[in-house]
Amino acid sequence: MDELRRRNVDQSTDDKGSKSEGESDPKEDIDSEEDTKIDTTPVVASGTNKSPEVLGSALSGLPERWRNWTIRGIFTLVMIGIFGLIIYWGPLALMITTLLVQVKCFEEIINIGYAVYRIHGLPWFRSLSWYFLITSNYFFYGESLVDYFGVAINRTDFLKVLVTYHRFISFCLYIVGFVWFVLSLVNKYYMKQFSLFAWTHVSLLIVVTQSYLIIQNIFQGLIWFIIPVSMIVCNDVWAYLFGFFFGKTPLIKLSPKKTWEGFIGGGFATVIFGLIASYVLCRYQYFVCPIEYSETLGRMTMECDPSPLFRLQEYTLPSSIGSVASLFGFEKTINMYPFMLHSLSMSLFSSIIGPFGGFFASGFKRAFKIKDFGDVIPGHGGIMDRFDCQYLMATFVNVYISSFIQTSSPQKILQQVLNLKPEQQLSLYYMLKEALVNQGILAQH
């Protein structure tokens, strides 16, 4: 608390000293960011510019700016490679990765909380945060498992209990944590304890709920995961490149290194990338089929008759564009996958709103005077530094699917029906029959 307050005061005097209020020179902002880094090294370990020694010595001839650029580039390629490998390993590997990334992000956020509130001597707090992480994962992952494997799980008696009472068990686990928190309250630390309690819950809200949405997206078909994730990566990379080479006009005070040139260049690159990537992925069942439990095969399957979204369709160009096209000898119609139109919405979101996830994270880092969330990835910072926009994007995709794509499928509802007791299944059958006859959809016989 003392520490925080001192920083706060320092900062406001700095601000007044170095520039008039309301105006800001982006270069000075960058400088002050550098100061911040040095200032706060003791608060949270932040070592963005750390690089493996071998690399460091190999690149020692280059000027600083280019050295960072190279390290960042190499590790971007390494990450993209790892990402490709995980996709190759299949959906289970992807889900495990999502879980691991989630845990790491939670750790990074919660560690900042510890550092900010200096928890030396705060009873139980570390255990409590992790307990809440486990509880909420149990709840959310359980919910998807129940949704997708309900019928299969119901075959085993022991698991059946876990499924039937899933919410109740999760709630009891949460209540245990809640009571534990109340009992751990100590007069001297009330405020820190409540602040960290809130901090934990906000982290859970950001990290756990959204990674649950990611898992749901994966179940809809790998394409709903791969395209958005790579759009964010693409946007980051191209915005960085455009900014690096052409960047002049500062975009927002919050992130002084971001420029309008990068923002716009990144946006164009993302839209083009999205169209091409969708065109390529739409051809493979492996990417477009939802992951479903097949009653007949008795196992998960990713084979399907692809939905119309992923089948080539002829679109007639609007007459004005069409006539121009025909002038140059092009056809007035184009063949494309309807999914490519959805990819367009996603690339617009990822390049217009996506960066705000990054600005939010920058603001957060500046609020608590840290340079990065961690130092796991050389040249990039912590895991959370790379995933700040991914979470926002995943939520968008999830909502997008549930609003525009997934108009509750008959298969899904059938699963619910088969979870009922036999007599209820039968009564539903007759009610449905009656309703269909009344609507004139089914002929009476």
Next chain:
Amino acid sequence: MDELRRRNVDQSTDDKGSKSEGESDPKEDIDSEEDTKIDTTPVVASGTNKSPEVLGSALSGLPERWRNWTIRGIFTLVMIGIFGLIIYWGPLALMITTLLVQVKCFEEIINIGYAVYRIHGLPWFRSLSWYFLITSNYFFYGESLVDYFGVAINRTDFLKVLVTYHRFISFCLYIVGFVWFVLSLVNKYYMKQFSLFAWTHVSLLIVVTQSYLIIQNIFQGLIWFIIPVSMIVCNDVWAYLFGFFFGKTPLIKLSPKKTWEGFIGGGFATVIFGLIASYVLCRYQYFVCPIEYSETLGRMTMECDPSPLFRLQEYTLPSSIGSVASLFGFEKTINMYPFMLHSLSMSLFSSIIGPFGGFFASGFKRAFKIKDFGDVIPGHGGIMDRFDCQYLMATFVNVYISSFIQTSSPQKILQQVLNLKPEQQLSLYYMLKEALVNQGILAQH
């Protein structure tokens, strides 16, 4: 921030001065709570002991302790009366009340945040919090409306759009708030702004999501709302009375006025009250029938063939109790409503775990050095002071219903089916028929 820090320091010196660490005299704790009240009057308006002038002068002859007792008692009765009246007005009135209480609780919590972080000059913050409140209510209330009135709403084209894209619209509204927040960030206030952002979200998590659960409970039947709410009231009142007259042994440091005598006495009273109240309410369709949209009537209905839960059933007493009972000339069987067993679980939760909601709130108030959340109800404090345990209870009841009672009813699923497109309804019909024949539930013909 200054203010907070000063208080923090004051408190720890106080603690060291007045008593040795780890031990605490409950009387001293009460005293220090009194100090706190005076100390913090400027932070948040808190006037628990304020009473309407008429009452004040009428009771001026009584000693302080009894005067508070009387005021508290009178306003408890007034509140119970209002509660009865609202129930008489029906479910719509109840839902509106839930909404109003929710808004008031949010206001109280958020006002504390404002006071704690001293937001003078913080741009946009008040508007932003209220914007998020409206957005999240739009989302959650919309979700229940879609669930319960889906079929009816789908008849109007305009509303149909709102229903189909409900999540997407809510998400867009939220994103607008999110972008607005990022754009409103000002270098000088980063930390306060992020803290208040978190504060707002935690408040929404506590207040909005849980009042959404309350609404869901009401739809299950008024009894699932009335019994738990009155259990908490009953437990509060009797714990207060038992504590007032017999209280000696302090229960927990956090709430120095609470005693073991009150805790246990309140618990017994709640169990007995729960059994009697359930026995009475179970007889009336008005209380036990779920609120459903009737396709045939074209409106909401609360008439039904009560579920077996609410029909008298003969239970044989366990042999040991049975033989004792027969010694005294009682029957070995008793007639009761199965719901009464559920009421037992609820009363146990409300009297054992429920108070932890109160301890949590006390801890919170002490952490931020306030006596009460507000001063709306004379003798009681703010609305949030009365509803702290209600929210926890509502969540318990909601989870309890979904785990033990509501094993997804055929009616509910039928509603989902009828929301599908006609051809999907038909395809589901045939899939279901096939599945039922395969399971041997339906004869092939």
